[in-house]
Amino acid sequence: MKTVMLGATGLRVHPLVYGTLPLGPLQAAVTPEEGGRLIRYALERGVNLLDTAEMYQTYPHIRAALDGYRGEVLIATKTHANTGELARAHVERALRELDRECLDLVHLHGARVADPFTDRAEVVAELVRMKEEGKIRHVGLSSHFISAIRKAAAHPEIEVIHPLINRTGMGIIDGSSEEMAAAIAESAAAGKGVYAMKALAGGNLISSARESIRFVLGLTGVHGIAMGMLSETEIDGNVALFETGVTETKLWEDLEGKRRKxxxxxxxxxxxxxxxxxxxxxxxxxxxxxxxxxxxxxxxxxxxxxxxxxxxxxxx
The missing domain is CATH 3.30.70.20 (Alpha-Beta Plaits)
Incomplete structure (x- = not known):
């Protein structure tokens, strides 16, 4: 199994991160049992970091996947709270619903927040407080803003960043793909762990999926990519691509022919x-x-x- 160090966190992760958003009611709305089966399938093939969030509503899917599983699993969740009190409530719900005493990583989920360290300072402080209490191992930032990623690079309490990046720059709010890539490299140089999101621009780049994934994996400082996967075929194809760079032509032609809306x-x-x-x-x-x-x-x-x-x- 291929693993990489996630910045200075001490966590070793498979570069393919399971993004659970598509499993939940915001997207495909698969049952917790079916979603859990898919997550478990990925875990048994070496994936060891699951990415979720308060708003994704996929904690039941993860809980189902982990029932009886004995391997190592790391869980990253996110809070979109704008107050410390609500952030604490989100973290405590995650602990309760996932049946965990400690979450490996909790991001401030600030997709549209240009300066989270000013606008969500109370949330950052609360997450740090919960880390001191032993409820969170590492604090991170999830953002679509280049400016926020740059600020995170210099922020001592942020250990992991989860930036939006793809080869066309689609979805980046305040600049280009090249500018985001530079911010990512700066963050990694500062010791931050980096796993990217939206490498396929939410499916808009699926017709060139292999090229688009390789682009993000090849960027300086990127340790992994969160990918939403809804079938064993997608999981198998991505595991092979992320581990060896080898792709099965027919499988990927089929995957690249799909389009969601x-x-x-x-x-x-x-x-x-x-x-x-x-x-x-x-x-x-x-x-x-x-x-x-x-x-x-x-x-x-x-x-x-x-x-x-x-x-x-x-x-x-």
Missing amino acids: LRIMQAFCKGCGMCVPACTNDALQVVEGKAQVDEETCILCGYCGAACPEFIIRVV
Whole structure:
């Protein structure tokens, strides 16, 4: 099994990180049993870091995967809280639902927060406090902002960063792919662990998946990539690519032929607009009383689905 050191954390991780977002109700909405089976399949093939978040609602899937499992598993979760009190509640819920005494990594989930160390200073302080209490091993930052990643590089309490990066720069809020890559290299040089997200731009680059994954893996300072996987075939293909660089042509041609999209059930949309500010990439607007998506801009993160009070937005 191939592993790499995650910055100065002391954690050794497989470079393929299991991103659990697609398993939950914001995207494919597979059952905890099915999601747990897929996660377990990946764990048995060497993957050892699972990426989740308060808003993903995939703790039951992880719990199912770990039932009876004896191998090493590291869990990274995220809190999108804007107060210390809510951040603590999120961490305590994760501990309870995952049946853990300590979480390996908790990120401040600030996709659209340009300066989390000012705007979410209370949250950072609370996460550090919970680390001192033994409830968190390492504190991290998840962001789509280059400016936030640069600030994290110099912040002594942030040990791991989870940045958005892909070869086209899609979804990066304040600059280019090249600029984000430079910020990532700076962070890694400062001893931060780095595992990337959105290497396929939420599926928009799936037709060139191999090229896009290799691009991110080849960037200076990137220790791993979180990938959402919904089948054994995807898991097998990614494990082989991440471990050996070898890809089975037919398998990857099939994977690269798939395309997902955001579905808004228009008949039930009330035009409240709650989804619009939740979109990290300004891909949504309300037109004539109904939410509409710009498919060329959408990165299929599913955050709009979490904001919709009618539960009518899904990535399918």
